[in-house]
Amino acid sequence: MSRGVYMHIPFCLSKCPYCDFASRPRRFSGEMEQYLSALLMEISQRAGGRADTVYFGGGTPSLCSAAQIKTLLDTLAHSLRLSPQAEITLEMNPATMVLSSLQAFRQAGINRLSVGVQSTSPRSSRLLGRSHTPVQARATIQKARRANFTNVSCDLIYGLPAQSLEEFQADLNTLLSWEPDQISLYALQLESWTPMAEQIRNKTIARPDDDLAAKMYAWARTVFLRKGFIQYELSSFSRPDKVCRHNLIYWSDDPYIGLGVAAHSYEQGVRTWNCSDIAEYMQKVMQYGKAQEGREALExxxxxxxxxxxxxxxxxxxxxxxxxxxxxxxxxxxxxxxxxxxxxxxxxxxxxxxxxxxxxxxxxxxxxxxxxx
Ligand code: SF4
Structure with missing residues (x-):
C-alpha cells in the first residue's frame, strides 16, 4: 500500500471560464506568501507517517518559485518519512515557464510535471480562456526535456462547444507529436455556475454534443494503444513505465493526506476535507494549526x-x-x-x-x- 500527499496552491493568472476548482487570481501582492506560511504551518501540524508520492496541484502551483516549493518539500520531509524514490509532481501553466525556472524546479526535487495544455488549437485555447498559447505549451515541453524532466504529463480536454471530430483528431495528433509521457484526457464537464455554462444557456456558444464526445474518446483510445501507450485509468494514457503513482493511490483505496485550502484526505473509508475559502483557511490554520471543515465515514x-x-x-x-x-x-x-x-x-x-x-x-x-x- 502506498501513501500520497496532495498540496493545493489555489492561485492562477486568471480564472478560466469552465473551471470549478478552488482557484482564483491573487487579490493582493503578498497573498501567495501569506498562504504559503499557513500551508507550512499545516504541514508541520498535520503531516506524519510516510509518503511515497507528493502532488502539487491547484490552481497553478508553478506560480510558486522553486525556492518556495523546496521549502514546502523540506518542511514535509521534516514532518514525515518521504521515500527517497518519491514521485513528486508539479502542475504547471505553460504561460509562465522559462528554462531556468524549470531547471530550478528540477533541482528543488520535482521529478514529474503535469502541464495544463488542454488544447493545441488556438481557437479552442481561446474558447477555454487559457492564458497560454499552443506555441508556449510546446516550448514548455521542449524546455522541460532540456531541464532533465523524464516524466512529463499533459492534460487535454475534449467535447468542446462546436468542436468537430476532425478538430479533436488534429488536436490529439499534435499533442502526441510533442511526445509527452502521459496524456490525461478529460471530457468538458461544466458546473451550472461557471461562466461557460452560462454562455451555453444564453446560446452564445453551442452546447457540447455528448455522442460526439463519446466518438472522440473511442477514437483516442485506439490511437493511444496503437502508439504504445497503456490505459491504466478511464482518463489516463501513459508510456508503460510512466504510470502516475499518485493517481493510482486515489483509485486503489490507498490513503492520502490533503494539505491546503479545499484539500481532501482519505484513510480507511474516512474522508475529511478543509474549508474552501482561502482567507478562512489561512486564519484557521494560523489559529488552530488546521482548517478541517468536514468528515465523512463510509460504512x-x-x-x-x-x-x-x-x-x-x-x-x-x-x-x-x-x-x-x-x-x-x-x-x-x-x-x-x-x-x-x-x-x-x-x-x-x-x-x-x-x-x-x-x-x-x-x-x-x-x-x-x-x-x-
Ligand atoms: S488554470 Fe486551471 S485551476 Fe486555474 S482557473 Fe484555469 S483551469 Fe482552473
Missing amino acids: GRERKTERLMVGLQLTSGVNKQKMRRQFGKDWKREFLKPFSEMKQAGLLEENSDYIRLTSRGMLLADVVFRAII
Missing part, C-alpha cells in the same frame, strides 16, 4: 459502493480478493442484479480475479455507475 453498503465506483475507474478493475478480505466472502450479494444486467449489456466483465468495465463500458461508465448506486 456498509456505502463503503462498498464507493470502492466499486473508484476501482472501476482503473482498467484493471476491482480486485475481488481485496474486496473479499475487506468485506467478507458475500460482499457481492447486494450488487448481483446490477452486475448481471451490466454484464448482459456488455458493459462489465468478470473473472475469478477482477470485475471491470469492458471497452464499451468505458464509453458508458455513467450508465454502469448509476446502476451500481
Whole structure:
C-alpha cells in the first residue's frame, strides 16, 4: 500500500471560464506568501507517517518559485518519512515557464510535471480562456526535456462547444507529436455556475454534443494503444513505465493526506476535507494549526459502493480478493442484479480475479455507475 500527499496552491493568472476548482487570481501582492506560511504551518501540524508520492496541484502551483516549493518539500520531509524514490509532481501553466525556472524546479526535487495544455488549437485555447498559447505549451515541453524532466504529463480536454471530430483528431495528433509521457484526457464537464455554462444557456456558444464526445474518446483510445501507450485509468494514457503513482493511490483505496485550502484526505473509508475559502483557511490554520471543515465515514453498503465506483475507474478493475478480505466472502450479494444486467449489456466483465468495465463500458461508465448506486 502506498501513501500520497496532495498540496493545493489555489492561485492562477486568471480564472478560466469552465473551471470549478478552488482557484482564483491573487487579490493582493503578498497573498501567495501569506498562504504559503499557513500551508507550512499545516504541514508541520498535520503531516506524519510516510509518503511515497507528493502532488502539487491547484490552481497553478508553478506560480510558486522553486525556492518556495523546496521549502514546502523540506518542511514535509521534516514532518514525515518521504521515500527517497518519491514521485513528486508539479502542475504547471505553460504561460509562465522559462528554462531556468524549470531547471530550478528540477533541482528543488520535482521529478514529474503535469502541464495544463488542454488544447493545441488556438481557437479552442481561446474558447477555454487559457492564458497560454499552443506555441508556449510546446516550448514548455521542449524546455522541460532540456531541464532533465523524464516524466512529463499533459492534460487535454475534449467535447468542446462546436468542436468537430476532425478538430479533436488534429488536436490529439499534435499533442502526441510533442511526445509527452502521459496524456490525461478529460471530457468538458461544466458546473451550472461557471461562466461557460452560462454562455451555453444564453446560446452564445453551442452546447457540447455528448455522442460526439463519446466518438472522440473511442477514437483516442485506439490511437493511444496503437502508439504504445497503456490505459491504466478511464482518463489516463501513459508510456508503460510512466504510470502516475499518485493517481493510482486515489483509485486503489490507498490513503492520502490533503494539505491546503479545499484539500481532501482519505484513510480507511474516512474522508475529511478543509474549508474552501482561502482567507478562512489561512486564519484557521494560523489559529488552530488546521482548517478541517468536514468528515465523512463510509460504512456498509456505502463503503462498498464507493470502492466499486473508484476501482472501476482503473482498467484493471476491482480486485475481488481485496474486496473479499475487506468485506467478507458475500460482499457481492447486494450488487448481483446490477452486475448481471451490466454484464448482459456488455458493459462489465468478470473473472475469478477482477470485475471491470469492458471497452464499451468505458464509453458508458455513467450508465454502469448509476446502476451500481
Ligand atoms: S488554470 Fe486551471 S485551476 Fe486555474 S482557473 Fe484555469 S483551469 Fe482552473
